[in-house]
Amino acid sequence: MRAILATEPGGPEVLTVSDRPDPTPAPGEMVVTIAAAGLNRADLLQRQGFYPPPPGASDVIGMECSGTVAALGEGVSGWSVGDEVCALLAGGGYAEQVAVPAGQVMRLPAGVPLIEAAALPEVACTVWSNLVMTARIQPGETLLVHGGAGGIGSFALQLAQALGVTVLTSAGTEDKRAFCRSLGADVAIDYHHEDFVQVAKEHGGADVILDNMGAKYLARNVDALADGGRLVVIGLQGGAKAELDINALMRKRASVAGTTLRSRPSDGPRGKAAICAEVVEHVWPLVEDGTIRPIIDATFPLEQAAAAHERMTSGEHTGKLLLTV
Template identity: 65%
Template sequence: MRAVIADGAGGPEILSVGEVPTPEPGAGEVLVRVAAAGLNRADLLQRQGFYPPPPGASETIGMECSGTIEELGDGAEGWSVGDQVTCLLAGGGYAESVAVPIGQVMPVPDGVDLVTAAALPEVAATVWSNLIMVAGMSEGDSLLVHGGAGGIGSFAIQFATARGIRVLTTGGTPAKLEFCRELGADAAIDYHEQDFVEEVKALTEGRGVDVVLDNMGAKYLARNISVLADGGRLVVIGMQGGAKAELDIASLLQKRRSVTATALRSRPVAGKSEICRGVVEDVWPLVGRGRIRPIVETVMPLDDVRAAHELMEAGSHTGKILLTP
C-alpha cells in the first residue's frame, strides 16, 4: 500500500510517499481502508524525532483517521466489513490502510461525511478526556483555553459551550479571535496585544477560571496558575512553549490549585478505549445535533504531505488539516 515515509528526522522535506507492506489486523483489531487522516501537532514532533510512537505501534505518522472497515481480525466483534468508522490511532494514519484495536474504532457521527469525520477523533478524545475525566468540569464552570482557533481549541470551545461552561480563549490575529467568538467563546484575548492574566481577572471580576486547558507548557506555567480560581485546575496537554519551568508550590497550596499533565497517545489500549466510549456517548450526540461541528481548514492529497506539514507549522490555519490517500 501507499504510505508516508520519513527519511530520518527533520523538516517536511524528509517526508515522501512510497510503498510499504499492508498491515494485517491482529486479534481484536480491524483493518480500515483510510478515507482521510488528520494532522496533529504531535505529528510534527514525531517527524522531528522528538515523539516516537509507543512500542508496537506503526512507525508511520498519523494519530487519527476515518474510513471503511475492510477486514476483521480474530475476536473483532461488534463491527462488520463495510462499516464506516472514525478511529483514534497510536500511529499509521498517513496511509491507505491501518490496523486499529476495536476499542479505538467509533461510528461516524450523524450528519458528518466520511472524509470530514477524520477531523474528530483526536480532538474529541483529547477535549473530553481532559475536561471531563481529568478536570471534572460541569455546567456553570469557567474555562480558559489557549489557541482557540486551532484543532483542539476550536473543538474545546464548542464542547464546553454546549455543556453550559463559560469559555475564555486566546488567539493571535483579529480573524482568529472573531472565529473563536463565532464558535461560542464568551471572550477572545489577543495574546500579542493583551496580557491574558489581566484580561481573565477583569472578565471574572478577580475570581479567575475553574480550569485552564494549556498547550504551551513551560512558557505559560506561572501565568496559568495565577488565573486559576480557588480549587482551579491547570491541565497541560502540550509543550509548544517549552518543557521546563519553576513551579511555585505556595501558589497552589494557598488556593488549593492543581496542575496535571496528560498525554493521549501513550495511554494503554484499555484507557483509550474507555475514552472512545465516553466520546461516543457524550460528544457524538452533540455533533449529531449540530451543537459541535468539525472545523476543517483544508483537505490535501497524501502526496502533498510536505505542504500540509508546512501549513501546520506556519500556524495560519484554523481547525484541522486533512490528508486523503
C-alpha cells in the same frame, strides 16, 4: 500499500511516499481502509525526531483517520467489513490502510461525511478526556483555552459552550478571535497585547485551564487560576521545564495535571477504548444535532503531506488539516 514516512528527522521535505506491506489484524484489531487522516501538532514533532511512536505502534505518522472496515481480527464482533468508521490511532494514519484496536474504532456521527469525520477522533478524545474526565469541569465554571483557533481549541470552545461553561480563549489575530467568538468563546484575548492572567482575574479566575504551551505559561497559568482551579497541560509548545511556586498552588487549593493521549494503553478504565466509548456516548449526539461541528481548514492529497505540514507550521490555519487518500 502506500504510506508517508519521514526518511530522517527534519523539515516537511523529509516526508516521502513509500510502499509498506498491507496490515493484517491481530486478535482484537481491525484493519481500516483509510479515506482521510487528520494532522496534529504531534505529527510535526514525530517528523522532527522528537516524538517517537509508542512501543509496538506503527512508525508511519498519523494519529487519527476515517475510512471503511477492511478486515476483522479474531474476537472482534459488532462490526462488518464495509462499515464506515473513524479511529483514534497510536500511529499509522498517513497511509492507505491501518490496523487498530477495535475499542479505538468509532462509528461516524450521523450526518457527518466520511472525509470530514477524520477531523474528529483526536480532538474529541483529547478535549473530552481532559475537560470532563480529568478536570471534571462543571456548568457555570470558567474555562481558559490557549490557542482557541486550532484543532483542539476550536473543538474545546464548542464543547465548553454545550456544557454551559464560560469560555475565555486567546488568539493572535482579529480574524482568529472573531472565529473563536463564532464558536462560542465569550472572550477572545489578543495575546500580543493583552495579559490573559488579568483577563481571567476580571472574570473571577479560571476554574479550568487547557494549556498547550507548557513551561512558558506555567507560572502565569497558576496565577490565572481561581480557588480550586485545575490546570491541565496537554502540550509543550513553550518548553518542558519551568519552576512551579507550590505555595501559590496550595493557597488556591489548585491542581496541575499533565496528560498525553497517544501513549495510553488501549484497555483499562482510563485507556483509549474507554475514552472513545465516552466520546461516542456523550459527544457524538452533540455532533449529530449540530451543536458541535468538525472545523476543517483545508484538505491535501496524501502525496502532499509536506505541504500540509507547512500549512500547520505556519500557524495560519483555523481548525483541522486533513490528508485524503
